[in-house]
Amino acid sequence: MSPVIPIRAETTTGCTDVTPLVQRGQREVFCGLTGIIWLHRKIQDAFFLVVGSRTCAHLIQSAAGVMIFAEPRFGTAIIDERDLAGLADVHEELDRVVHQLLNRRPDIRMLFLVGSCPSEVIKLDLSRAAQRLNQIHHPAVRVLNYSGSGIETTFTQGEDACLAALVPGLPSMNPQVPSQTKPQLMVVGTLADVVEDQLRHLLEQMNITVNFFPPRNSQKMPAVGANTRFLLAQPFLADTARALQDRGAQHLPATFPLGIEGTTSWLQAAAQEFGVSPLLFEKVTAAPKQRAEKALAVHRQMLDGKRIFFFPDSQLEIPLARFLNREMNMDLVEVGTPYLHRQHMAAELALLPTGTRISEGQDVDLQLDRCVEDKPDMVVCGLGLANPLEAQGMTTKWAIELVFTPIQGYEQAADLAGLFSRPLRRREKLAA
Numbered sequence: 189m190s191p192v193i194p195i196r197a198e199t200t201t202g203c204t205d206v207t208p209l210v211q212r213g214q215r216e217v218f219c220g221l222t223g224i225i226w227l228h229r230k231i232q233d234a235f236f237l238v239v240g241s242r243t244c245a246h247l248i249q250s251a252a253g254v255m256i257f258a259e260p261r262f263g264t265a266i267i268d269e270r271d272l273a274g275l276a277d278v279h280e281e282l283d284r285v286v287h288q289l290l291n292r293r294p295d296i297r298m299l300f301l302v303g304s305c306p307s308e309v310i311k312l313d314l315s316r317a318a319q320r321l322n323q324i325h326h327p328a329v330r331v332l333n334y335s336g337s338g339i340e341t342t343f344t345q346g347e348d349a350c351l352a353a354l355v356p357g358l359p360s361m362n363p364q365v366p367s368q369t370k371p372q373l374m375v376v377g378t379l380a381d382v383v384e385d386q387l388r389h390l391l392e393q394m395n396i397t398v399n400f401f402p403p404r405n406s407q408k409m410p411a412v413g414a415n416t417r418f419l420l421a422q423p424f425l426a427d428t429a430r431a432l433q434d435r436g437a438q439h440l441p442a443t444f445p446l447g448i449e450g451t452t453s454w455l456q457a458a459a460q461e462f463g464v465s466p467l468l469f470e471k472v473t474a475a476p477k478q479r480a481e482k483a484l485a486v487h488r489q490m491l492d493g494k495r496i497f498f499f500p501d502s503q504l505e506i507p508l509a510r511f512l513n514r515e516m517n518m519d520l521v522e523v524g525t526p527y528l529h530r531q532h533m534a535a536e537l538a539l540l541p542t543g544t545r546i547s548e549g550q551d552v553d554l555q556l557d558r559c560v561e562d563k564p565d566m567v568v569c570g571l572g573l574a575n576p577l578e579a580q581g582m583t584t585k586w587a588i589e590l591v592f593t594p595i596q597g598y599e600q601a602a603d604l605a606g607l608f609s610r611p612l613r614r615r616e617k618l619a620a
């Protein structure tokens with residue numbers, strides 16, 4: 189028997205009280221315009237018109253890759269020298285471009301004017317432009333605006349700004365409609381269609397009716413009101429959540445649906461709120477859980493005990509670190525996030541090992557120094573850092589793939605693990 193009586197029982201709150209290493213300096217991140225790439229695939233009758241410079245057009249083209257050849261639903265209205273010199277009325281020019289665009293693409297039902305650094309710097313009032321254009325083109329097309337500029341937004345925050353702009357226009361729940369007198373579930377955040385279908389199926393098997401926001405069709409926006417309970421499917425939706433709460437909706441705190449544990453407790457938050465019996469919950473989730481367990485085992489062999497370092501990118505880093513640590517037995521060296529929203533991240537932080545080094549924001553040179561000194565087995569970072577780090581002998585995982593690939597839910601758990609095990613396997617093969 190131990191002669192020492194512990195004064196306080198060991199706490200199990202993980203990183204709940206963590207003080208992140210906050211750094212502000214040079215950053216290696218995308219701006220919010222990049223969100224257009226996945227948002228335009230989701231809302232299939234919307235068009236995203238960036239009001240910006242050639243730089244913005246180049247960014248979107250390189251991020252979209254081959255997609256630009258498929259007549260996509262995004263483009264850039266370029267602010268040129270005449271606009272900047274005040275020789276042309278920018279609002280008139282914009283009206284003309286929008287008119288041309290809508291004539292050419294009658295399938296468009298929703299148009300987003302997306303602000304950029306140049307449009308912000310010249311103080312172009314896009315909300316006024318959106319209101320004016322809306323009056324002209326409504327009801328055939330709804331015109332909205334949000335900012336995806338690098339001054340205001342980092343990468344996935346572009347989606348947050350877009351969804352937050354949609355919230356005030358969502359229809360109100362009507363207490364006269366019988367189906368809207370009871371609490372309803374809304375899942376918030378862009379998910380690949382295949383993931384959305386799977387999660388919908390699981391929730392419906394538990395007799396929970398669910399709406400997804402954003403929807404696939406701009407004409408089918410979900411209603412919102414005091415009976416709305418919402419689950420966040422993505423961790424970067426602070427403004428959207430606030431806007432929904434302003435409309436009376438209630439947030440259900442949960443982990444994010446990454447990996448078996450994350451998906452189970454995410455579903456559980458809904459199940460508890462909607463009074464689903466533990467028996468039914470178990471019945472619905474048992475088989476997909478089992479399939480996922482089996483599929484994960486293969487990747488665990490490769491990832492077990494490996495040390496991972498996250499550079500900040502998408503705000504997905506903390507839930508990913510939780511999954512890799514708890515389900516794949518990886519050790520966390522540093523978990524960087526562009527922004528830490530403590531409330532939305534509370535359930536995730538509680539599951540991280542106490543003492544994990546969490547950093548918020550970035551001073552890229554200092555972070556690179558830490559990374560080189562720590563010598564992790566794997567580095568998660570953007571494309572700008574990946575090849576230089578590979579050249580130094582490190583194994584890297586491009587962070588952007590984690591946003592473009594369907595990774596949520598049980599069926600995708602192994603695909604998610606595969607994104608991390610593959611670069612390690614590749615390095616092993618090359619070394620052999």
Ligand code: SF4
Binds near residue numbers: 221336338339
């Ligand atoms: S919005 Fe700003 S950061 Fe983004 S591409 Fe345009 S100029 Fe660059």
